[in-house]
Amino acid sequence: MAVAQDAGWGGAYGGAPYGGVPYGGPPGWGGWTPPPKPGVIPLAPLKLGDVLNGAFSTMGRYGKPLFGMAGALYGGALLIMAAAVAVAYSSVSGPLKRVVSLSYDEEPASADVVSLLTALGVLVLLGLVTMAVVSGLMYAAVPAVLREAVLGRPVAFATVWRQAWSHVAPVVGALILTALIAVVPVVLVMVAILGVAVSIIAMESDGGALTATGLGLLGVLVTGPLAVWLWIKFCLAPAAVVFEGQGPVAALRRSAQLVRGDWWRIFGITLLAGMMAAAAGYVVQMPFSILGMFPGVIGTSSLGDDPSPAAVIVAMSGSLVAMMLGQLVSQIISTTFPQLVTGLLYVDRRIRTEDLGPVLAEAAGVPPQGFPHQGPVPPHAGGPAQW
Structure with missing residues (x-):
């Protein structure tokens, strides 16, 4: 497949914005030729407006x-x-009721505490596993949709x-490797700082609490930028998995390769999309x-002086349902839009560094206007260019 070798602004794209040819366009026109746009973005280096418009269009x-x-x-x-909460409540309703009904000077039975902690631990573990699978599916689904959106093809x-x-x-x-790489160093540093702070406070020295607070703030200032830098460095990994079929470790390396030289721009656009x-x-x-405030107020007004946990849950059910629906819609928006932006940044980086535009034009079946064919695209370190 013949495509341009140089993916620079003045090489593969003729020195014109969006890959246009400044002189010598189609016969009889002689001006700038726009790049093809079969889908939601032009197949050329993307501006901020192109990225945002592409996300909204998708x-x-x-x-x-x-x-x-x-x-x-x-x-x-x-x-x-x-x-799961309903099953857990039915399993530990007795211990929960006994613990809630205790007075301030009474200690709960150890068996009741163990039952409640076990149920809570199972719920937390199930929640973590569920959110990991759901997040993985969403981080995979968004690039799958975006791949067809860039080419203008329907997808079911x-x-x-x-x-x-x-x-x-x-x-x-x-995602797990990214979180570990970005968070573990921060956690280790913060644990060390916390240990120093506890030692200072335990010595009861003058200004110990103030010193501990200062050390904590210093730790945040030192480790926060490191975590952000690593997170942006590997933010294109999910897109690399879906678009190129990479494994987790290879996807991290691929993301770092694509982000290199454009970290600040990717950081700014990612931050804007998140906001x-x-x-x-x-x-x-x-x-x-x-x-949700109205059913909550109405429901709690009918409770007696000593309501059971089940009665409180029933009285607040309308408010809880409204809040959960709101959280559901908010979660969908806060997950989908930033991932669309990140996926488009992945496409943009491959267009800029690997001259992917002509390849996409051919895949979409449109004339590759504005792409002077000068030779084959050099393969990246992980193998030949894929889409």
């Missing part, structure tokens, strides 16, 4: 498979956890589901929170 054109997948996953996770919910399931294990592995998603999620969640 949500608009591919909303059914995208939000359908998100709703099914997070809704299913919510139902699983609700059923069943296809997205199959592709997400086929990549969920390596995506979860890449936009958080603001949109807050705005969407607010009506649900306001709506």
Whole structure:
């Protein structure tokens, strides 16, 4: 496949924005030729506006498979956890009632405490496993939709589901490795600082608490930037898994390779996308929170002086349902939009560094205008360029 060797701004794209040829365009025109745009983005180096417009366009054109997948996953996770809480409550309702009814000067029975802690531990473990699987599926589903959106091809919910399931294990592995690489050094440093702080406070020296607080802030200032730097360095790993079929470790290496030389730009766009998603999620969640106040107030007004935990849960059920629905919608937005932006940044980096634009144009079946063919694309370290 003949494509341009140099992926620089003035090489593969003729020195014009978006890969256009500044002179010598189509016969009779002689001006700049825009790059092809079969899908949600032009197949050329992307500006900030292109990335954001591409993310919004993908949500608009591919909303059914995208939000359908998100709703099914997070809704299913919510139902699983609700059923688990119901089963746990039925199992430990007796110990819970006895512990709640104790006065301040009474100690709970050890058997009751063990039962409650066991149930809580099972719920926490189930929640962690469920969220890991759901997050892995979403981080795999968004690039699967985006791959077709870039090429302008339709995609069905069943296809997205199959592709997400086929990549969920390596995506979860890449996410776990990223979290460990970014968080473990921070945790170790903070533990060391906490130990120093405890020692200072235990010595009861003058200004010990103030010194401990200062050490804690110093630890955050030292380790926080390290965690952010590592997180951005590996943020393209899920997209590498889906687009290229990479394993977890290879995906981390691939992400680091693509981010190299453009860390600050990726950081800025990722931060902006996260802030936009958080603001949109807050705005969407607010009506649900306001709506949930009314059944909560009405339900609690009917409670007696000494209500049981079950009575409190029933009285607050309307408020809890409204809050959970609001959280569900907010979670879908805060997960989907930033991942679309990250996936487009992955595409942008491959267009800039590997001249992927002509390859995508050929895959989409459109004329590769604005792409002067000069030779084969050099393969990256992990193998030949894939899509």
